[in-house]
Amino acid sequence: MTERLFDGNMMEKEIEEKKRNLKENYREIRENIAAAAKASGRKPEDITLLAATKTVPAEVINYGISLGIDYLGENKVQEFLSKYDEYDKKRCHLQFIGHLQTNKVKQIVGKVELIQSVDSVKLAREIAKCSQRLGIVTNVLVEVNIGGEENKSGVKPEEAKALLREISQIQGILVKGLMAIPPICEKNSEIRRYFAAMRKLFIDIRGENIDNITMDILSMGMSSDYMEAIEEGATMVRVGSSLFGARSYPVK
Template sequence: MTARSLADVEYNYKVINERIAEAAQKIGKKREDITFLAATKTVDAATINHAISLGLDHIGENRVQELLSKYEDYNLENCSLQFIGHLQTNKVRQIAGKVDLIQSVDSLKLAKEISKESKKRNITTDILVEVNIGREENKSGVFEEQLEELLCQIAELESISVRGLMTIPPICDNTRKIQKYFNNMHKLFIDISQKKLDNINMSILSMGMSADYYEAILEGANMVRVGSSLFGARNYT
């Protein structure tokens, strides 16, 4: 990254934090009540580390191979590394013990594999269960009517701990539509929380990305995953 690009990251980081604080204040919360996680797909480790030096304390990778390729270069002393993309069961062993949280668990099969690999390493892996709130065929995530059953099944597994829920709603052409999805997700989060299911800790609701994190916070998100608004447009070539 050039000096100009790093300066852009500094400016963007400041603006995002200000918008998070503003959204939080509107619903009676404080800035520190909202976790700002930087989605770091395609971003080089040096740029990620620069953002960490500014105070960023949560990063998330979407791809196992990319995470592994950067792993030794991350400055994680004061930063949580999480996995936020779709995770195949045959790749769980590659990241078990390397990430603090896996945000995209959407099946009992995947949860069992995380449990098995965590038990091997004598660790407990924190997870979020992914909900397909828009019921989109091309997206991963459990439908809301299947959520409670899946949570109860995961709760019986060893070496795995449910910390909350995550979602990626459909792309919407106006704010009202996206807020409806976020609101429905928050209601689901609260409903599960109030049932006080054994071994289920509903402390994290991860929703909202660069285009809609402000609206997500207004509707109850306490973790947002922001990538391009921080690092600029992605280069996937």
């Protein structure tokens, strides 16, 4: 089924329904996060819930912010820019979580607190160059292709340390951790295996004590598997459809 793209013209009735559902969904997800955190020996506040807001209108997003959803992640540069001026930016933290082309880096550097999808030295250098022009340091995560899938971006797990060491020498950028999107798995044990592998890589790199690298964030887990991700060590989960409902927003 083709996904209908966000255009900002959702009918008021549908907007209000989305808000009602969001309030209940958010409550349930917070309860699930608390349970998963407890199962992993941590506190709920140790886990950051990042709302994946692809196709979600700014009005619905701002309602979510009023409920306490304060970390937002956008996937597409064009959509992010179309909503940027409407966000309640005083009460939220904006991040970019999608694949980022080097020719679009300058459009988001300075507007987001964290870029989650760095997978090459070339991209890191472009982010750093744009950051230095603005006199800032941009926080990033290195994306790991933990399943070795050809159709996905991300550095190979066995090459992650070498990439991190190279990025650590670049001024204007600071690596704060790792991000991964594991393959779709039919069995719970399979997805847990990928999450566990990411946790091990995360801990191994932290133990290297590489300059300009701080392993604070392990971003993994989405709507279908965020509880398993937390139980396996995630510090941040990216939840979209479980919060906002199916992505079926109208096109102009």
